[in-house]
Amino acid sequence: MLSTRRAMPIVVLSCLLLAGCKTGSLGGLSPSGSATASGTSSSASGAGGAGRAIAVGAGPQKKYTVQQQPAAGSCHYRYEKGEPLEDPACTPGAVSPAVTQVNLPSTICRKGGYTSGVRPSTYVTGKEKKLNAASYGYTGAMGEAEYDHLISLQLGGDPNDPRNLWVEPADPGHKTSQGVNNKKDPVETKLHTAVCAGKVTLAAAQQAIVTDWTTALTTLGLS
Numbered sequence: 001m002l003s004t005r006r007a008m009p010i011v012v013l014s015c016l017l018l019a020g021c022k023t024g025s026l027g028g029l030s031p032s033g034s035a036t037a038s039g040t041s042s043s044a045s046g047a048g049g050a051g052r053a054i055a056v057g058a059g060p061q062k063k064y065t066v067q068q069q070p071a072a073g074s075c076h077y078r079y080e081k082g083e084p085l086e087d088p089a090c091t092p093g094a095v096s097p098a099v100t101q102v103n104l105p106s107t108i109c110r111k112g113g114y115t116s117g118v119r120p121s122t123y124v125t126g127k128e129k130k131l132n133a134a135s136y137g138y139t140g141a142m143g144e145a146e147y148d149h150l151i152s153l154q155l156g157g158d159p160n161d162p163r164n165l166w167v168e169p170a171d172p173g174h175k176t177s178q179g180v181n182n183k184k185d186p187v188e189t190k191l192h193t194a195v196c197a198g199k200v201t202l203a204a205a206q207q208a209i210v211t212d213w214t215t216a217l218t219t220l221g222l223s
């Protein structure tokens with residue numbers, strides 16, 4: 001009989017060869033080295049977020065600065081039924097530590113609004129948008145694309161973390177010269193309404209939209 005000490009390498013090798021096992025992250029850190037949201041995120045199950053935990057950004061700042069973007073051409077769009085989705089390696093999403101399930105009434109669900117007080121200026125986001133367009137290889141009209149928070153501000157997404165922002169192309173069939181108009185925005189609004197009504201948790205809404213915004217409502221039984 002093999003001793004436990006000798007058997008371990010065989011077990012590990014079998015796991016790697018037959019099951020494709022993955023080793024976990026160290027110390028509860030995300031691949032980028034940022035702490036993950038405790039109690040507010042879980043591993044996603046869809047193609048975009050499989051095995052990922054949502055990182056926690058810096059949160060709202062008194063003064064925002066232009067953030068470094070991924071290298072030019074390093075990000076690639078995915079498409080689901082023609083709808084553009086982000087590259088999960090470049091834009092995995094990031095949540096704001098200022099928004100939690102406990103403080104929803106005083107943050108994203110408060111009367112009078114929340115997003116306008118935490119949104120970066122267009123001076124900052126305009127520069128980031130051009131840099132991110134290069135990251136994704138986007139060559140269309142900038143006015144037809146949205147510099148989008150993957151986890152929207154109204155769902156507690158981080159305002160200016162580069163992991164939570166991407167240049168979102170126009171939807172299929174979008175007519176030029178009509179400006180930004182996409183199907184993701186109504187999904188975000190419905191999720192926000194559901195969270196504030198207590199129908200779904202903040203963490204569930206964040207995870208659903210990170211996994212695949214086109215299926216988020218169906219996944220949560222809100223469609």
